[in-house]
Amino acid sequence: MxxxxxxxxxxxxxxxxxxxxxxxxxxxxxxxxxxxxxxxxxxxxxxxxxxxxxxxxxxxxxxxxxxxxxxxxxxxxxxxxxxxxxxxxxxxxxxxxxxxxxxxxxxxxxxxxxxxxxxxxxxxxxxxxxxxxxxxxxxxxxxxxxxxxxxxxxxxxxxxxxxxxxxxxxxxxxxxxxxxxxxxxxxxxxxxxxxxxxxxxxxxxxxxxxxxxxxxxxxxxxxxxxxxxxxxxxxxxxxxxxxxxxxxxxxxxxxxxxxxxxTLSVRMARHNRSGLELAAWLEGRPGISRVSYPGLASHPDRTLAGELLDGFGGMVGFVLESGGAGADAFCRNLEVARVAPSLGGVETLVSQPRFTSHIGLTPEERTQAGIPDGFVRVSVGLEEVRDLQRDFTRALEASR
Ligand SMILES: Cc1ncc(COP(=O)(O)O)c(C=O)c1O
The missing domain is CATH 3.40.640.10 (Type I PLP-dependent aspartate aminotransferase-like (Major domain))
Incomplete structure:
Protein backbone atom coordinates (compact mmCIF):
# COMPACT_ATOMS: atom_id res chain seq x y z
CA MET A 1 0.00 0.00 0.00
CA THR A 263 -18.02 26.02 -2.30
CA LEU A 264 -16.08 28.18 0.16
CA SER A 265 -15.01 30.76 -2.37
CA VAL A 266 -18.52 31.41 -3.75
CA ARG A 267 -20.03 31.39 -0.26
CA MET A 268 -17.44 33.87 1.02
CA ALA A 269 -18.02 36.19 -1.96
CA ARG A 270 -21.70 36.27 -1.01
CA HIS A 271 -21.03 36.61 2.75
CA ASN A 272 -18.64 39.49 2.02
CA ARG A 273 -21.11 41.30 -0.23
CA SER A 274 -24.12 40.78 2.01
CA GLY A 275 -22.15 41.59 5.20
CA LEU A 276 -21.07 44.94 3.79
CA GLU A 277 -24.52 45.78 2.44
CA LEU A 278 -26.30 44.88 5.68
CA ALA A 279 -23.73 46.68 7.86
CA ALA A 280 -24.01 49.90 5.80
CA TRP A 281 -27.81 49.70 5.92
CA LEU A 282 -27.86 49.10 9.69
CA GLU A 283 -25.60 52.11 10.28
CA GLY A 284 -28.33 54.43 9.08
CA ARG A 285 -31.21 52.91 11.07
CA PRO A 286 -32.91 54.70 13.96
CA GLY A 287 -32.35 53.05 17.35
CA ILE A 288 -28.85 51.79 16.48
CA SER A 289 -25.99 53.60 18.19
CA ARG A 290 -23.03 51.74 16.63
CA VAL A 291 -22.26 49.16 13.96
CA SER A 292 -19.05 47.10 14.13
CA TYR A 293 -17.93 45.98 10.69
CA PRO A 294 -14.36 46.30 9.37
CA GLY A 295 -15.57 47.41 5.93
CA LEU A 296 -17.24 50.57 7.28
CA ALA A 297 -15.40 53.90 7.38
CA SER A 298 -16.47 54.19 11.04
CA HIS A 299 -14.54 51.05 12.06
CA PRO A 300 -11.23 51.76 13.85
CA ASP A 301 -9.36 49.23 11.69
CA ARG A 302 -10.86 50.06 8.28
CA THR A 303 -7.51 50.99 6.72
CA LEU A 304 -5.63 47.94 7.98
CA ALA A 305 -8.57 45.68 7.11
CA GLY A 306 -8.48 47.02 3.54
CA GLU A 307 -4.76 46.24 3.38
CA LEU A 308 -4.86 42.73 4.91
CA LEU A 309 -8.23 41.29 3.93
CA ASP A 310 -9.59 40.24 0.55
CA GLY A 311 -13.12 40.68 1.90
CA PHE A 312 -14.61 42.04 5.12
CA GLY A 313 -16.64 38.91 5.93
CA GLY A 314 -20.17 38.17 6.98
CA MET A 315 -19.94 39.00 10.70
CA VAL A 316 -21.67 42.22 11.77
CA GLY A 317 -22.16 43.61 15.27
CA PHE A 318 -24.48 46.43 16.29
CA VAL A 319 -25.63 48.13 19.49
CA LEU A 320 -29.27 48.91 20.16
CA GLU A 321 -30.00 52.11 22.07
CA SER A 322 -32.78 50.22 23.88
CA GLY A 323 -30.20 47.99 25.65
CA GLY A 324 -30.58 44.36 26.70
CA ALA A 325 -34.39 44.43 26.76
CA GLY A 326 -34.40 45.89 23.25
CA ALA A 327 -31.99 43.21 22.02
CA ASP A 328 -34.23 40.50 23.53
CA ALA A 329 -37.25 41.96 21.72
CA PHE A 330 -35.26 42.24 18.48
CA CYS A 331 -34.30 38.55 18.66
CA ARG A 332 -37.84 37.43 19.53
CA ASN A 333 -39.28 39.19 16.48
CA LEU A 334 -37.02 37.73 13.79
CA GLU A 335 -38.50 35.39 11.21
CA VAL A 336 -35.80 34.88 8.57
CA ALA A 337 -32.72 35.18 10.79
CA ARG A 338 -32.62 32.71 13.68
CA VAL A 339 -31.24 32.98 17.19
CA ALA A 340 -28.36 30.57 17.82
CA PRO A 341 -24.70 30.76 18.75
CA SER A 342 -21.98 29.87 16.22
CA LEU A 343 -21.48 31.39 12.77
CA GLY A 344 -20.34 30.94 9.21
CA GLY A 345 -23.25 28.86 7.95
CA VAL A 346 -25.64 29.38 5.05
CA GLU A 347 -28.35 30.62 7.41
CA THR A 348 -28.27 34.01 9.16
CA LEU A 349 -27.75 33.48 12.89
CA VAL A 350 -28.13 36.15 15.55
CA SER A 351 -26.79 36.08 19.11
CA GLN A 352 -26.14 38.36 22.07
CA PRO A 353 -22.56 38.03 23.37
CA ARG A 354 -23.78 38.74 26.94
CA PHE A 355 -25.43 35.28 26.85
CA THR A 356 -22.74 33.46 24.84
CA SER A 357 -19.06 34.31 24.36
CA HIS A 358 -18.92 37.06 27.01
CA ILE A 359 -21.24 35.63 29.66
CA GLY A 360 -18.33 35.39 32.11
CA LEU A 361 -17.73 39.19 32.18
CA THR A 362 -19.60 41.74 34.27
CA PRO A 363 -21.78 44.27 32.38
CA GLU A 364 -19.12 46.94 33.14
CA GLU A 365 -16.32 44.75 31.76
CA ARG A 366 -18.37 44.06 28.66
CA THR A 367 -19.07 47.76 28.16
CA GLN A 368 -15.35 48.44 28.45
CA ALA A 369 -14.70 45.79 25.79
CA GLY A 370 -17.15 47.58 23.45
CA ILE A 371 -19.95 45.05 24.04
CA PRO A 372 -22.62 46.82 26.14
CA ASP A 373 -25.98 45.17 26.82
CA GLY A 374 -27.91 45.73 23.60
CA PHE A 375 -25.04 44.38 21.46
CA VAL A 376 -26.31 41.99 18.78
CA ARG A 377 -24.00 39.82 16.66
CA VAL A 378 -25.12 38.72 13.22
CA SER A 379 -23.59 35.95 11.13
CA VAL A 380 -24.95 37.00 7.76
CA GLY A 381 -25.95 33.95 5.73
CA LEU A 382 -26.73 33.44 2.07
CA GLU A 383 -30.32 34.70 2.05
CA GLU A 384 -31.28 37.73 -0.07
CA VAL A 385 -30.22 40.89 1.75
CA ARG A 386 -33.59 42.53 1.05
CA ASP A 387 -35.32 39.68 2.95
CA LEU A 388 -32.98 40.21 5.90
CA GLN A 389 -33.59 43.97 5.77
CA ARG A 390 -37.36 43.43 5.86
CA ASP A 391 -36.94 40.98 8.75
CA PHE A 392 -34.63 43.33 10.66
CA THR A 393 -36.87 46.36 10.04
CA ARG A 394 -39.75 44.61 11.77
CA ALA A 395 -37.57 43.35 14.62
CA LEU A 396 -35.97 46.79 15.08
CA GLU A 397 -39.39 48.41 15.37
CA ALA A 398 -40.30 45.89 18.07
CA SER A 399 -37.05 46.60 19.91
CA ARG A 400 -37.68 50.33 20.41
C1 LIG B 1 -12.66 32.33 16.64
C2 LIG B 1 -12.97 30.95 17.15
N1 LIG B 1 -11.96 30.10 17.37
C3 LIG B 1 -12.19 28.85 17.84
C4 LIG B 1 -13.46 28.42 18.13
C5 LIG B 1 -13.68 27.03 18.64
O1 LIG B 1 -14.17 26.23 17.61
P1 LIG B 1 -14.95 24.85 17.83
O2 LIG B 1 -16.28 25.19 18.41
O3 LIG B 1 -14.98 24.25 16.46
O4 LIG B 1 -14.12 24.04 18.78
C6 LIG B 1 -14.55 29.26 17.89
C7 LIG B 1 -15.93 28.82 18.19
O5 LIG B 1 -16.86 29.58 18.19
C8 LIG B 1 -14.29 30.57 17.40
O6 LIG B 1 -15.29 31.45 17.18
Whole structure:
Protein backbone atom coordinates (compact mmCIF):
# COMPACT_ATOMS: atom_id res chain seq x y z
CA MET A 1 0.00 0.00 0.00
CA UNK A 2 1.23 3.47 -0.84
CA UNK A 3 1.86 5.83 2.02
CA UNK A 4 -0.84 8.48 2.27
CA UNK A 5 1.66 11.23 1.66
CA UNK A 6 2.86 9.46 -1.53
CA UNK A 7 -0.60 9.21 -3.03
CA UNK A 8 -1.02 11.32 -6.14
CA UNK A 9 -3.56 14.08 -6.16
CA UNK A 10 -4.62 16.26 -9.04
CA UNK A 11 -2.88 19.38 -7.75
CA UNK A 12 0.80 19.53 -8.65
CA UNK A 13 2.90 22.22 -6.89
CA UNK A 14 2.80 24.18 -10.18
CA UNK A 15 -1.01 23.95 -10.27
CA UNK A 16 -1.20 25.07 -6.65
CA UNK A 17 0.86 28.14 -7.54
CA UNK A 18 -1.21 28.99 -10.61
CA UNK A 19 -4.74 28.21 -9.46
CA UNK A 20 -7.01 30.70 -7.74
CA UNK A 21 -8.90 29.93 -4.51
CA UNK A 22 -12.09 28.82 -6.30
CA UNK A 23 -10.18 26.23 -8.34
CA UNK A 24 -8.12 25.10 -5.35
CA UNK A 25 -11.25 24.72 -3.24
CA UNK A 26 -12.79 22.41 -5.83
CA UNK A 27 -9.75 20.41 -6.99
CA UNK A 28 -6.86 20.59 -4.53
CA UNK A 29 -6.31 17.42 -2.50
CA UNK A 30 -8.72 15.34 -4.60
CA UNK A 31 -7.36 11.98 -5.81
CA UNK A 32 -5.93 11.98 -9.32
CA UNK A 33 -8.80 11.27 -11.74
CA UNK A 34 -8.82 7.66 -13.03
CA UNK A 35 -11.34 6.36 -15.61
CA UNK A 36 -14.20 4.46 -14.00
CA UNK A 37 -13.55 5.74 -10.47
CA UNK A 38 -15.91 7.96 -8.49
CA UNK A 39 -15.65 11.68 -9.18
CA UNK A 40 -16.18 12.32 -5.47
CA UNK A 41 -13.89 10.66 -2.95
CA UNK A 42 -16.19 8.30 -1.00
CA UNK A 43 -16.41 8.34 2.78
CA UNK A 44 -13.80 5.83 3.93
CA UNK A 45 -15.52 4.93 7.18
CA UNK A 46 -12.74 2.66 8.37
CA UNK A 47 -10.62 2.92 11.48
CA UNK A 48 -7.77 0.88 10.04
CA UNK A 49 -6.25 -0.30 6.73
CA UNK A 50 -4.87 -3.61 5.37
CA UNK A 51 -1.22 -4.48 5.20
CA UNK A 52 0.06 -7.06 2.68
CA UNK A 53 2.51 -8.49 5.15
CA UNK A 54 3.52 -7.66 8.73
CA UNK A 55 5.45 -4.42 8.78
CA UNK A 56 5.16 -3.66 5.04
CA UNK A 57 3.42 -0.32 5.23
CA UNK A 58 5.75 2.65 4.82
CA UNK A 59 3.37 4.75 6.91
CA UNK A 60 1.02 3.37 9.55
CA UNK A 61 -2.47 4.39 8.51
CA UNK A 62 -5.03 4.68 11.30
CA UNK A 63 -7.92 7.13 11.56
CA UNK A 64 -6.77 8.49 14.92
CA UNK A 65 -3.52 9.59 13.26
CA UNK A 66 -5.21 12.09 10.94
CA UNK A 67 -4.21 10.06 7.86
CA UNK A 68 -7.50 8.44 6.85
CA UNK A 69 -8.05 9.27 3.12
CA UNK A 70 -10.88 11.72 3.95
CA UNK A 71 -8.79 13.47 6.60
CA UNK A 72 -5.85 13.66 4.19
CA UNK A 73 -7.96 15.03 1.32
CA UNK A 74 -9.32 17.84 3.47
CA UNK A 75 -5.89 18.62 4.90
CA UNK A 76 -4.34 18.85 1.42
CA UNK A 77 -7.12 21.14 0.23
CA UNK A 78 -6.58 23.41 3.22
CA UNK A 79 -2.80 23.52 2.82
CA UNK A 80 -3.30 24.54 -0.83
CA UNK A 81 -5.74 27.30 0.15
CA UNK A 82 -3.55 28.58 3.00
CA UNK A 83 -0.35 28.35 0.96
CA UNK A 84 1.38 26.21 3.61
CA UNK A 85 3.44 23.03 3.31
CA UNK A 86 1.02 21.03 5.43
CA UNK A 87 -2.31 21.04 7.27
CA UNK A 88 -3.96 18.72 9.74
CA UNK A 89 -7.72 18.32 10.21
CA UNK A 90 -8.84 17.52 13.79
CA UNK A 91 -12.05 17.10 15.76
CA UNK A 92 -12.80 20.76 16.63
CA UNK A 93 -11.45 24.27 16.52
CA UNK A 94 -10.52 24.00 20.20
CA UNK A 95 -8.67 20.73 19.51
CA UNK A 96 -6.73 22.59 16.80
CA UNK A 97 -5.75 25.36 19.24
CA UNK A 98 -4.96 23.04 22.14
CA UNK A 99 -2.85 20.64 20.08
CA UNK A 100 -0.93 23.50 18.44
CA UNK A 101 -0.11 25.07 21.82
CA UNK A 102 0.83 21.72 23.36
CA UNK A 103 3.01 20.90 20.34
CA UNK A 104 5.40 23.81 20.80
CA UNK A 105 5.51 24.33 24.57
CA UNK A 106 6.95 22.53 27.55
CA UNK A 107 6.86 23.26 31.30
CA UNK A 108 8.58 26.57 32.05
CA UNK A 109 7.59 28.19 28.74
CA UNK A 110 5.66 31.44 28.34
CA UNK A 111 3.05 32.65 25.87
CA UNK A 112 2.14 36.21 24.88
CA UNK A 113 -1.45 36.39 23.66
CA UNK A 114 -3.77 39.10 22.45
CA UNK A 115 -6.53 39.78 24.98
CA UNK A 116 -9.03 39.72 22.09
CA UNK A 117 -9.44 35.94 21.79
CA UNK A 118 -12.28 33.44 21.56
CA UNK A 119 -13.37 32.78 25.17
CA UNK A 120 -12.33 29.12 25.37
CA UNK A 121 -8.92 29.96 23.88
CA UNK A 122 -8.37 32.57 26.62
CA UNK A 123 -9.51 30.13 29.30
CA UNK A 124 -7.28 27.37 27.91
CA UNK A 125 -4.25 29.68 28.05
CA UNK A 126 -5.12 31.40 31.34
CA UNK A 127 -6.48 28.48 33.41
CA UNK A 128 -5.48 25.20 31.79
CA UNK A 129 -1.93 25.62 30.52
CA UNK A 130 -0.56 26.81 33.90
CA UNK A 131 -1.30 23.24 35.14
CA UNK A 132 1.21 22.16 32.52
CA UNK A 133 3.74 24.77 33.61
CA UNK A 134 3.04 27.21 30.76
CA UNK A 135 1.95 30.76 31.65
CA UNK A 136 0.44 33.47 29.46
CA UNK A 137 0.65 37.25 29.49
CA UNK A 138 -2.34 38.85 27.75
CA UNK A 139 -1.71 42.09 25.90
CA UNK A 140 -3.76 44.74 24.15
CA UNK A 141 -2.39 44.85 20.58
CA UNK A 142 -3.61 48.47 20.36
CA UNK A 143 -0.93 49.55 22.81
CA UNK A 144 2.42 50.54 21.34
CA UNK A 145 5.09 47.89 21.98
CA UNK A 146 2.50 45.66 23.72
CA UNK A 147 3.93 42.44 22.29
CA UNK A 148 7.53 43.42 22.73
CA UNK A 149 7.28 44.54 26.35
CA UNK A 150 5.47 41.33 27.37
CA UNK A 151 8.09 39.03 25.86
CA UNK A 152 10.53 37.13 28.06
CA UNK A 153 13.50 34.89 27.39
CA UNK A 154 11.21 31.85 27.71
CA UNK A 155 8.44 33.13 25.40
CA UNK A 156 7.63 30.38 22.89
CA UNK A 157 4.34 31.53 21.33
CA UNK A 158 2.79 34.83 20.23
CA UNK A 159 -0.93 34.17 19.75
CA UNK A 160 -3.52 36.41 18.10
CA UNK A 161 -6.92 36.27 16.42
CA UNK A 162 -8.26 38.38 13.53
CA UNK A 163 -10.98 39.50 12.97
CA UNK A 164 -12.08 39.31 16.60
CA UNK A 165 -15.40 38.38 18.10
CA UNK A 166 -17.77 40.25 18.26
CA UNK A 167 -16.40 43.75 17.51
CA UNK A 168 -14.41 42.57 14.45
CA UNK A 169 -11.13 44.20 15.38
CA UNK A 170 -8.35 43.55 12.87
CA UNK A 171 -4.81 43.26 14.27
CA UNK A 172 -1.65 43.19 12.22
CA UNK A 173 0.17 39.84 12.56
CA UNK A 174 3.35 41.26 11.02
CA UNK A 175 4.33 42.88 14.33
CA UNK A 176 4.33 39.63 16.39
CA UNK A 177 5.80 37.77 13.40
CA UNK A 178 8.87 40.03 13.37
CA UNK A 179 9.34 39.76 17.13
CA UNK A 180 8.85 35.99 17.17
CA UNK A 181 11.44 35.52 14.45
CA UNK A 182 13.99 37.58 16.38
CA UNK A 183 13.29 35.54 19.53
CA UNK A 184 13.05 32.07 17.97
CA UNK A 185 9.37 31.86 19.00
CA UNK A 186 6.33 30.76 16.98
CA UNK A 187 3.36 32.92 15.91
CA UNK A 188 -0.11 31.38 15.95
CA UNK A 189 -3.17 33.02 14.50
CA UNK A 190 -6.81 32.02 14.67
CA UNK A 191 -8.28 33.30 11.39
CA UNK A 192 -11.67 31.58 11.72
CA UNK A 193 -13.70 34.75 11.07
CA UNK A 194 -11.81 35.50 7.83
CA UNK A 195 -11.50 32.01 6.31
CA UNK A 196 -8.58 31.45 3.91
CA UNK A 197 -10.54 33.29 1.22
CA UNK A 198 -10.33 36.63 3.04
CA UNK A 199 -6.97 36.18 4.78
CA UNK A 200 -3.94 33.88 4.38
CA UNK A 201 -1.83 34.60 7.47
CA UNK A 202 1.03 32.29 6.43
CA UNK A 203 1.80 34.71 3.58
CA UNK A 204 2.32 37.38 6.24
CA UNK A 205 4.78 35.11 8.04
CA UNK A 206 2.49 33.50 10.63
CA UNK A 207 3.88 30.05 11.53
CA UNK A 208 0.68 28.24 12.54
CA UNK A 209 -2.77 29.15 11.21
CA UNK A 210 -5.78 27.84 13.12
CA UNK A 211 -9.41 27.58 12.03
CA UNK A 212 -12.56 26.42 13.67
CA UNK A 213 -13.70 24.57 10.54
CA UNK A 214 -17.09 24.34 12.23
CA UNK A 215 -17.71 27.86 10.86
CA UNK A 216 -17.06 29.10 7.30
CA UNK A 217 -14.97 26.14 6.12
CA UNK A 218 -17.75 23.62 6.78
CA UNK A 219 -20.26 26.35 6.07
CA UNK A 220 -23.50 24.46 6.73
CA UNK A 221 -23.73 24.32 10.57
CA UNK A 222 -23.63 20.52 10.39
CA UNK A 223 -20.19 19.54 11.68
CA UNK A 224 -17.58 20.29 14.33
CA UNK A 225 -13.97 20.36 13.10
CA UNK A 226 -10.70 22.27 13.29
CA UNK A 227 -7.66 22.75 11.08
CA UNK A 228 -4.03 23.62 11.78
CA UNK A 229 -1.74 24.72 8.93
CA UNK A 230 1.99 25.49 8.77
CA UNK A 231 5.35 24.04 7.87
CA UNK A 232 5.73 20.26 7.52
CA UNK A 233 7.94 20.29 10.63
CA UNK A 234 5.47 22.16 12.85
CA UNK A 235 2.42 20.25 11.60
CA UNK A 236 4.34 17.02 12.23
CA UNK A 237 4.67 18.11 15.86
CA UNK A 238 0.96 18.91 16.04
CA UNK A 239 0.19 15.50 14.53
CA UNK A 240 2.24 13.86 17.29
CA UNK A 241 -0.08 15.57 19.81
CA UNK A 242 -3.09 14.30 17.82
CA UNK A 243 -1.74 10.75 18.04
CA UNK A 244 -1.17 11.10 21.80
CA UNK A 245 -4.28 13.04 22.88
CA UNK A 246 -6.56 11.57 20.21
CA UNK A 247 -9.12 14.24 19.07
CA UNK A 248 -9.34 12.82 15.54
CA UNK A 249 -11.88 14.02 12.98
CA UNK A 250 -14.40 11.33 12.09
CA UNK A 251 -14.12 10.36 8.38
CA UNK A 252 -17.73 11.31 7.71
CA UNK A 253 -17.21 14.78 9.20
CA UNK A 254 -14.00 15.08 7.15
CA UNK A 255 -15.99 14.21 4.01
CA UNK A 256 -18.65 16.82 4.88
CA UNK A 257 -15.92 19.38 5.53
CA UNK A 258 -14.24 18.67 2.19
CA UNK A 259 -17.57 19.08 0.43
CA UNK A 260 -18.14 22.37 2.26
CA UNK A 261 -14.75 23.75 1.24
CA UNK A 262 -15.53 23.12 -2.44
CA THR A 263 -18.02 26.02 -2.30
CA LEU A 264 -16.08 28.18 0.16
CA SER A 265 -15.01 30.76 -2.37
CA VAL A 266 -18.52 31.41 -3.75
CA ARG A 267 -20.03 31.39 -0.26
CA MET A 268 -17.44 33.87 1.02
CA ALA A 269 -18.02 36.19 -1.96
CA ARG A 270 -21.70 36.27 -1.01
CA HIS A 271 -21.03 36.61 2.75
CA ASN A 272 -18.64 39.49 2.02
CA ARG A 273 -21.11 41.30 -0.23
CA SER A 274 -24.12 40.78 2.01
CA GLY A 275 -22.15 41.59 5.20
CA LEU A 276 -21.07 44.94 3.79
CA GLU A 277 -24.52 45.78 2.44
CA LEU A 278 -26.30 44.88 5.68
CA ALA A 279 -23.73 46.68 7.86
CA ALA A 280 -24.01 49.90 5.80
CA TRP A 281 -27.81 49.70 5.92
CA LEU A 282 -27.86 49.10 9.69
CA GLU A 283 -25.60 52.11 10.28
CA GLY A 284 -28.33 54.43 9.08
CA ARG A 285 -31.21 52.91 11.07
CA PRO A 286 -32.91 54.70 13.96
CA GLY A 287 -32.35 53.05 17.35
CA ILE A 288 -28.85 51.79 16.48
CA SER A 289 -25.99 53.60 18.19
CA ARG A 290 -23.03 51.74 16.63
CA VAL A 291 -22.26 49.16 13.96
CA SER A 292 -19.05 47.10 14.13
CA TYR A 293 -17.93 45.98 10.69
CA PRO A 294 -14.36 46.30 9.37
CA GLY A 295 -15.57 47.41 5.93
CA LEU A 296 -17.24 50.57 7.28
CA ALA A 297 -15.40 53.90 7.38
CA SER A 298 -16.47 54.19 11.04
CA HIS A 299 -14.54 51.05 12.06
CA PRO A 300 -11.23 51.76 13.85
CA ASP A 301 -9.36 49.23 11.69
CA ARG A 302 -10.86 50.06 8.28
CA THR A 303 -7.51 50.99 6.72
CA LEU A 304 -5.63 47.94 7.98
CA ALA A 305 -8.57 45.68 7.11
CA GLY A 306 -8.48 47.02 3.54
CA GLU A 307 -4.76 46.24 3.38
CA LEU A 308 -4.86 42.73 4.91
CA LEU A 309 -8.23 41.29 3.93
CA ASP A 310 -9.59 40.24 0.55
CA GLY A 311 -13.12 40.68 1.90
CA PHE A 312 -14.61 42.04 5.12
CA GLY A 313 -16.64 38.91 5.93
CA GLY A 314 -20.17 38.17 6.98
CA MET A 315 -19.94 39.00 10.70
CA VAL A 316 -21.67 42.22 11.77
CA GLY A 317 -22.16 43.61 15.27
CA PHE A 318 -24.48 46.43 16.29
CA VAL A 319 -25.63 48.13 19.49
CA LEU A 320 -29.27 48.91 20.16
CA GLU A 321 -30.00 52.11 22.07
CA SER A 322 -32.78 50.22 23.88
CA GLY A 323 -30.20 47.99 25.65
CA GLY A 324 -30.58 44.36 26.70
CA ALA A 325 -34.39 44.43 26.76
CA GLY A 326 -34.40 45.89 23.25
CA ALA A 327 -31.99 43.21 22.02
CA ASP A 328 -34.23 40.50 23.53
CA ALA A 329 -37.25 41.96 21.72
CA PHE A 330 -35.26 42.24 18.48
CA CYS A 331 -34.30 38.55 18.66
CA ARG A 332 -37.84 37.43 19.53
CA ASN A 333 -39.28 39.19 16.48
CA LEU A 334 -37.02 37.73 13.79
CA GLU A 335 -38.50 35.39 11.21
CA VAL A 336 -35.80 34.88 8.57
CA ALA A 337 -32.72 35.18 10.79
CA ARG A 338 -32.62 32.71 13.68
CA VAL A 339 -31.24 32.98 17.19
CA ALA A 340 -28.36 30.57 17.82
CA PRO A 341 -24.70 30.76 18.75
CA SER A 342 -21.98 29.87 16.22
CA LEU A 343 -21.48 31.39 12.77
CA GLY A 344 -20.34 30.94 9.21
CA GLY A 345 -23.25 28.86 7.95
CA VAL A 346 -25.64 29.38 5.05
CA GLU A 347 -28.35 30.62 7.41
CA THR A 348 -28.27 34.01 9.16
CA LEU A 349 -27.75 33.48 12.89
CA VAL A 350 -28.13 36.15 15.55
CA SER A 351 -26.79 36.08 19.11
CA GLN A 352 -26.14 38.36 22.07
CA PRO A 353 -22.56 38.03 23.37
CA ARG A 354 -23.78 38.74 26.94
CA PHE A 355 -25.43 35.28 26.85
CA THR A 356 -22.74 33.46 24.84
CA SER A 357 -19.06 34.31 24.36
CA HIS A 358 -18.92 37.06 27.01
CA ILE A 359 -21.24 35.63 29.66
CA GLY A 360 -18.33 35.39 32.11
CA LEU A 361 -17.73 39.19 32.18
CA THR A 362 -19.60 41.74 34.27
CA PRO A 363 -21.78 44.27 32.38
CA GLU A 364 -19.12 46.94 33.14
CA GLU A 365 -16.32 44.75 31.76
CA ARG A 366 -18.37 44.06 28.66
CA THR A 367 -19.07 47.76 28.16
CA GLN A 368 -15.35 48.44 28.45
CA ALA A 369 -14.70 45.79 25.79
CA GLY A 370 -17.15 47.58 23.45
CA ILE A 371 -19.95 45.05 24.04
CA PRO A 372 -22.62 46.82 26.14
CA ASP A 373 -25.98 45.17 26.82
CA GLY A 374 -27.91 45.73 23.60
CA PHE A 375 -25.04 44.38 21.46
CA VAL A 376 -26.31 41.99 18.78
CA ARG A 377 -24.00 39.82 16.66
CA VAL A 378 -25.12 38.72 13.22
CA SER A 379 -23.59 35.95 11.13
CA VAL A 380 -24.95 37.00 7.76
CA GLY A 381 -25.95 33.95 5.73
CA LEU A 382 -26.73 33.44 2.07
CA GLU A 383 -30.32 34.70 2.05
CA GLU A 384 -31.28 37.73 -0.07
CA VAL A 385 -30.22 40.89 1.75
CA ARG A 386 -33.59 42.53 1.05
CA ASP A 387 -35.32 39.68 2.95
CA LEU A 388 -32.98 40.21 5.90
CA GLN A 389 -33.59 43.97 5.77
CA ARG A 390 -37.36 43.43 5.86
CA ASP A 391 -36.94 40.98 8.75
CA PHE A 392 -34.63 43.33 10.66
CA THR A 393 -36.87 46.36 10.04
CA ARG A 394 -39.75 44.61 11.77
CA ALA A 395 -37.57 43.35 14.62
CA LEU A 396 -35.97 46.79 15.08
CA GLU A 397 -39.39 48.41 15.37
CA ALA A 398 -40.30 45.89 18.07
CA SER A 399 -37.05 46.60 19.91
CA ARG A 400 -37.68 50.33 20.41
C1 LIG B 1 -12.66 32.33 16.64
C2 LIG B 1 -12.97 30.95 17.15
N1 LIG B 1 -11.96 30.10 17.37
C3 LIG B 1 -12.19 28.85 17.84
C4 LIG B 1 -13.46 28.42 18.13
C5 LIG B 1 -13.68 27.03 18.64
O1 LIG B 1 -14.17 26.23 17.61
P1 LIG B 1 -14.95 24.85 17.83
O2 LIG B 1 -16.28 25.19 18.41
O3 LIG B 1 -14.98 24.25 16.46
O4 LIG B 1 -14.12 24.04 18.78
C6 LIG B 1 -14.55 29.26 17.89
C7 LIG B 1 -15.93 28.82 18.19
O5 LIG B 1 -16.86 29.58 18.19
C8 LIG B 1 -14.29 30.57 17.40
O6 LIG B 1 -15.29 31.45 17.18
Missing amino acids: KSVSEERTNDSPEAREAWGPGTLGVHAGAPEPRPGEAVVLPVVQSSTFFWNAPGDAPELRYSRYGNNPNQVAVAKKLAALEGTEASLAVASGMAATALAVLAVTRAGDHVVASKHLYGATSTFLADEMPHRGVTTTFVDPDETCAWESAMRDNTRILFLETPTNPVMRVFDPRIPVRLARQAGAVTMMDATFASPINLRPARLGVDIVIHSATKYLGGHSDLIAGVVSGSRELIGRVQRMLVLYGPALDPHAAWLLERGIK
